[in-house]
Amino acid sequence: MEHTQRELTLEEKEEEEHAKVEGWKYVLGFSKIAVVKCAIELGIADAIENHGSPMTLLELSSTLKCDLSSLYRIMRFLVHHQIFNEIQPKIQLGSKSYAQTALSRLLLKSGKTSMAALILMESSPVMLASWHGLSSLVQGNANPGHSKLINEAMACDARLSLPAVIESCLEVFNGIETIVDVGGGDGTCLSLLVKACPWITRGINFDLPHVVCVAKKSDRVENVGGDMFDCIPKADAAIMKFVLHDWGDEECIRILKNCREAIPEDKGKLIIVEAIIEEDEIKEDKLTDVKLMMDMAMMAHTSTGKVRTLKEWGYVLTEAGFSRHSVTPINAVQSVIHAFP
Numbered sequence: 461m462e463h464t465q466r467e468l469t470l471e472e473k474e475e476e477e478h479a480k481v482e483g484w485k486y487v488l489g490f491s492k493i494a495v496v497k498c499a500i501e502l503g504i505a506d507a508i509e510n511h512g513s514p515m516t517l518l519e520l521s522s523t524l525k526c527d528l529s530s531l532y533r534i535m536r537f538l539v540h541h542q543i544f545n546e547i548q549p550k551i552q553l554g555s556k557s558y559a560q561t562a563l564s565r566l567l568l569k570s571g572k573t574s575m576a577a578l579i580l581m582e583s584s585p586v587m588l589a590s591w592h593g594l595s596s597l598v599q600g601n602a603n604p605g606h607s608k609l610i611n612e613a614m615a616c617d618a619r620l621s622l623p624a625v626i627e628s629c630l631e632v633f634n635g636i637e638t639i640v641d642v643g644g645g646d647g648t649c650l651s652l653l654v655k656a657c658p659w660i661t662r663g664i665n666f667d668l669p670h671v672v673c674v675a676k677k678s679d680r681v682e683n684v685g686g687d688m689f690d691c692i693p694k695a696d697a698a699i700m701k702f703v704l705h706d707w708g709d710e711e712c713i714r715i716l717k718n719c720r721e722a723i724p725e726d727k728g729k730l731i732i733v734e735a736i737i738e739e740d741e742i743k744e745d746k747l748t749d750v751k752l753m754m755d756m757a758m759m760a761h762t763s764t765g766k767v768r769t770l771k772e773w774g775y776v777l778t779e780a781g782f783s784r785h786s787v788t789p790i791n792a793v794q795s796v797i798h799a800f801p
């Protein structure tokens with residue numbers, strides 16, 4: 461039987477939008493318990509309780525012997541989830557001060573009302589490991605390789621976000637005949653892109669050799685193995701989705717410099733598809749939760765990666781020699797950053 465596609469009603473569209481945001485919360489749902497566990501281990505609530513009054517970020521970082529900017533990101537997340545209160549949010553980073561709430565007192569390591577031991581037990585590697593076996597307990601013994609899991613998860617995101625990139629900024633790809641997807645994974649992103657842009661004659665899906673050797677084969681897309689820290693294949697434009705958030709500023713600048721080398725000085729462009737954290741509370745939106753969770757996931761899964769603010773993007777791009785850039789919000793957790801040599 462043939463199905464004709466009908467226009468979605470406004471209500472259905474809103475429901476789909478809401479579902480996408482909720483979907484991201486499942487993707488990153490672990491971050492909430494992981495950050496609370498981290499707060500208990502660091503003794504944040506204990507430090508403020510012992511201090512007897514709110515503590516500044518500077519005082520907290522020196523008492524807990526923590527890196528100030530990492531601790532700030534942890535506190536930003538905890539404040540967002542109303543676990544601590546931030547007093548005078550508008551002031552300078554080091555002077556921001558944090559107070560206890562009824563919820564943060566549950567995170568004290570000891571005391572009559574502490575729930576810390578329960579949280580530490582449920583979030584321990586031993587207890588978490590059993591969750592990974594839940595589906596095999598119910599059904600069988602599926603145990604796919606981790607690389608395959610990552611490639612499939614990334615392809616899943618490409619199917620979600622690429623249509624949003626195409627819908628909001630197809631014109632960015634005008635005039636591009638060749639494009640290299642740096643850290644392109646299994647090639648899903650590029651195959652969707654060349655399909656939407658028939659004028660692109662050659663797409664290069666560039667990733668580590670063990671990734672491209674199992675990548676998809678599709679028309680006008682060539683899989684090329686290599687290391688983005690060495691050299692990136694030349695093309696009219698480069699695109700990078702969900703790659704730079706895996707790396708700290710120093711590595712990012714090295715990758716970005718190699719991207720700049722790969723594209724023409726006069727009319728080349730770099731298209732970055734990444735989440736951007738709003739620095740201004742007024743600009744926070746329904747995806748702020750998700751972006752902050754993603755930032756925590758980067759802290760946990762990579763040694764130096766992070767979800768950057770607009771200012772942080774400006775810094776790495778300028779350091780890598782890009783003369784200007786602009787940002788287009790799209791209907792996804794990511795935005796599109798266009799940068800020019």
Ligand SMILES: C[S@@+](CC[C@H](N)C(=O)[O-])C[C@H]1O[C@@H](n2cnc3c(N)ncnc32)[C@H](O)[C@@H]1O
Nearest residue numbers: 614615618643644645667668671687688701702
């Ligand atoms: C988070 S995944 C993103 C995949 C894809 N861009 C997407 O969003 O669907 C990061 C990718 O960077 C690749 N990568 C990591 N180090 C690399 C390197 N040194 N050179 C090239 N690719 C690399 C990984 O293999 C992985 O496919």
